[in-house]
Amino acid sequence: MDDQVTFTIAVLPGDGIGPEVIAEGVSVLRAVESQLHQVRFQLQEFSVGAGEYLRNGDPLPPATLEKLKQHHAILLGAMGLPDIRWPDGVEMTPQIDIREKLDLYCGLRPIRLYHELHTPLKKYKAGEIDFLIVRESTEGLFSTRLLKHPPDANEVTDTMRITRQGSERLFRSAFEEALARRRHLTLVDKANVLPSMAFFRKVFDEAALQFPTVKTDRIYIDAASLYLVQRPETFDVLVTENMFGDILSDLAAGLVGGMGMAPSADIGDQYAVFQPSHGSAPDIAGKGMANPVATILSVQMMLEWLAHTETRRGAAIIRRVVERVLSEPKHRTRDLGGSLATAEIGDLIAQEIAEGEP
Numbered sequence: 001m002d003d004q005v006t007f008t009i010a011v012l013p014g015d016g017i018g019p020e021v022i023a024e025g026v027s028v029l030r031a032v033e034s035q036l037h038q039v040r041f042q043l044q045e046f047s048v049g050a051g052e053y054l055r056n057g058d059p060l061p062p063a064t065l066e067k068l069k070q071h072h073a074i075l076l077g078a079m080g081l082p083d084i085r086w087p088d089g090v091e092m093t094p095q096i097d098i099r100e101k102l103d104l105y106c107g108l109r110p111i112r113l114y115h116e117l118h119t120p121l122k123k124y125k126a127g128e129i130d131f132l133i134v135r136e137s138t139e140g141l142f143s144t145r146l147l148k149h150p151p152d153a154n155e156v157t158d159t160m161r162i163t164r165q166g167s168e169r170l171f172r173s174a175f176e177e178a179l180a181r182r183r184h185l186t187l188v189d190k191a192n193v194l195p196s197m198a199f200f201r202k203v204f205d206e207a208a209l210q211f212p213t214v215k216t217d218r219i220y221i222d223a224a225s226l227y228l229v230q231r232p233e234t235f236d237v238l239v240t241e242n243m244f245g246d247i248l249s250d251l252a253a254g255l256v257g258g259m260g261m262a263p264s265a266d267i268g269d270q271y272a273v274f275q276p277s278h279g280s281a282p283d284i285a286g287k288g289m290a291n292p293v294a295t296i297l298s299v300q301m302m303l304e305w306l307a308h309t310e311t312r313r314g315a316a317i318i319r320r321v322v323e324r325v326l327s328e329p330k331h332r333t334r335d336l337g338g339s340l341a342t343a344e345i346g347d348l349i350a351q352e353i354a355e356g357e358p
């Protein structure tokens with residue numbers, strides 16, 4: 001009896017370092033596949049991003065978006081290039097368009113320290129910084145980002161849009177994440193100043209009543225920035241609106257080695273995209289310097305999300321092997337103060353997986 005399961009994955013390498021890190025993510029996925037029973041991955045590549053705009057005039061062709069929806073999951077590298085902009089000067093961000101069009105409201109950004117040499121904070125050892133940022137990804141302060149303004153405008157306003165429905169579904173996901181971790185959820189807002197954020201907190205307080213076993217805290221975004229640097233070990237899950245989450249994610253990545261160490265998942269009720277938290281990093285593109293670990297850990301998140309016993313086992317294999325490989329001080333890319341090239345660290349991880357665990 002053949003009960004093999006095939007998962008279809010849309011792969012979007014994108015721009016800049018995107019294709020370089022995706023190559024390593026895919027090789028790790030193939031290595032994991034070799035260790036799994038009765039699970040196969042069928043990958044299909046799509047061109048989306050600034051490069052696609054240069055070729056065909058649209059960074060995210062509608063036909064491509066439709067095809068993405070037919071896959072079980074989407075694996076994305078990085079998109080956009082600073083020099084390639086819309087005529088009004090705004091940078092292309094098809095990765096944000098995808099989030100909005102597929103209603104991927106829940107951005108998961110896990111932050112974990114893999115080696116003490118990766119952090120600028122001297123007192124922390126591997127595993128001692130370990131928290132998750134849950135970022136709302138369809139409204140908040142990004143909600144009016146596509147509004148056009150006359151070039152000679154003397155005033156431009158962005159709107160912080162917080163809806164009850166958008167907040168309720170976000171908080172439900174955040175509480176569920178907290179239940180699966182250390183049962184501690186911190187709301188990050190600016191409820192003391194902004195009415196939209198006071199509303200956000202009110203909806204959070206209501207949601208908290210449904211999850212009595214989760215300890216909750218509420219802090220302002222400015223204090224969160226301070227505490228994340230001073231005492232990151234006190235956080236388990238943080239939940240916040242779109243723009244605050246965008247900023248805190250980069251700050252948090254800086255605590256554990258930078259953007260090359262920060263994976264992410266953008267989850268909706270129907271679709272999900274997995275991608276490193278970083279952008280296309282044109283300053284290092286094409287040089288073999290990019291750290292692919294964020295992408296490899298995004299593959300791990302994808303396997304977890306696919307929620308098959310075997311893909312979950314694959315996710316656990318990636319996690320253990322990444323931990324083991326990065327525990328060696330010499331296994332560092334340039335961003336972490338080492339000298340390994342993108343493919344070298346990727347190969348170390350993929351080979352150890354393919355050889356089977358000890």
Ligand code: ATP
Nearest residue numbers: 259260278279280281282283284289290291292335
């Ligand atoms: P975006 O706005 O699209 O998220 P960004 O402008 O914030 O992008 P990134 O492309 O994320 O910028 O790059 C920020 C810095 O981090 C750059 O100095 C870049 O070289 C570095 N960086 C980003 N990703 C990696 C990586 N995978 N490995 C090493 N360095 C990286």
